[in-house]
Amino acid sequence: MFKIIRNLSIFSCVVLFTVSCKSSDDSDLFRAYVEGKMTLGPKSASNLMISPIHLVSNNRIIGETFPKDNGQFVVAGPYTTGDYKLLFKSKIESFSGGNPQCKIDGDSLSIIIPSGVTYLIFNEIKFK
Template identity: 55%
Template structure:
């Protein structure tokens, strides 16, 4: 009988995760039908659907560069967070998160 033990690759220690969590205030129940994404270099690294309360948690692999919390069909009016450097994108469909930030909590995101 042989036992296979998982082995870690040397580069596993260099893999980081991007985490974003928060609560979205919305008036249109259709918002609950659309996914929320974390996007890094035009690639979706995490996807989730908001809970009925508007709360969400996302986590995905993070390598480098800025990334964003992206909504598909709903524009962002405002948000609050303790993380400096976050800003609403020009099209208002996402919040840009600066390079190097791997954990962000949005106290409230209000949709238009």
């Protein structure tokens, strides 16, 4: 009887250890990576250069950064599927570079990045 209990305990420990050590497959993990340069317009708020820049997916912030003194920034975060946004604190006038399918959102505070695009470089983002 003791042998059966001992063997059952060892078997249970092995099964629990195997299940608990299972890690997620790295092939389904992606990161969204966006870099660019901001240019202030004549009416831009001066605090734009000290405001955070966010990557937003499914109404959740997945990445945050602050621009350098020269307006350059890099932001990255976990990406699953669907469109996501590059969100600013001031209204965007225009942008160059990136993907031709990117567009300025209706509120002019963000750039919508289409599903499947995980790496972007914006040469210039101009603000109103």
